[in-house]
Amino acid sequence: MLSNVELIVLSLVHEKPSYAYEIEKQIETRNMRLWVKIGIASIYQVLERLNKKDFVKFEVEREGKAPERKRFFVTEAGLQELRSSVKELLGTLEWFYLDLNVAIEGSHVLEASEIRECLERRLDIVRHSLQRLRQMCENTDRTCRGDAIMRNVLGFREAEEKLLAEYLNTLFKGD
Numbered sequence: 366m367l368s369n370v371e372l373i374v375l376s377l378v379h380e381k382p383s384y385a386y387e388i389e390k391q392i393e394t395r396n397m398r399l400w401v402k403i404g405i406a407s408i409y410q411v412l413e414r415l416n417k418k419d420f421v422k423f424e425v426e427r428e429g430k431a432p433e434r435k436r437f438f439v440t441e442a443g444l445q446e447l448r449s450s451v452k453e454l455l456g457t458l459e460w461f462y463l464d465l466n467v468a469i470e471g472s473h474v475l476e477a478s479e480i481r482e483c484l485e486r487r488l489d490i491v492r493h494s495l496q497r498l499r500q501m502c503e504n505t506d507r508t509c510r511g512d513a514i515m516r517n518v519l520g521f522r523e524a525e526e527k528l529l530a531e532y533l534n535t536l537f538k539g540d
Contacts, residue, residue, distance in 0.1 A: 370411050372454070378439050415443065424438070
């Protein structure tokens with residue numbers, strides 16, 4: 366089973382054989398960092414790992430005086446692993462390992478005023494994020510796949526907004 370980052374990189378290479386920089390641009394263009402942690406250094410590491418597993422191969426290319434770079438292609442083994450991993454993720458329920466849950470669990474070490482300040486700040490950030498996500502959804506001509514992803518991210522943020530508001534209300538009823 367591929368990791369989430371491996372799956373994304375392999376999927377992008379499958380769509381179009383690419384250089385690491387092109388993969389980075391696709392991740393940026395599609396706003397993937399809204400829902401997955403992946404940096405440029407990770408892309409190079411993942412490509413190397415996928416190559417060692419024989420899921421991608423590469424050809425070294427050079428244009429003019431530019432430095433050599435590797436264009437990656439999905440192998441047959443890579444395509445089979447990608448298909449298997451996508452089927453597994455589409456058909457199973459994942460657990461969420463959320464920083465908010467970890468922080469709530471450990472919040473007993475803070476004063477009530479600190480908890481309130483942090484939660485109110487987070488709620489403001491969530492609301493700002495929701496505005497931005499809603500604008501992105503309205504102003505973007507998205508594929509069906511992209512639309513489903515954006516609606517999923519939006520739903521999680523809306524649920525978080527509701528949870529934070531209710532949690533603050535419960536903790537600080539009389540204040």
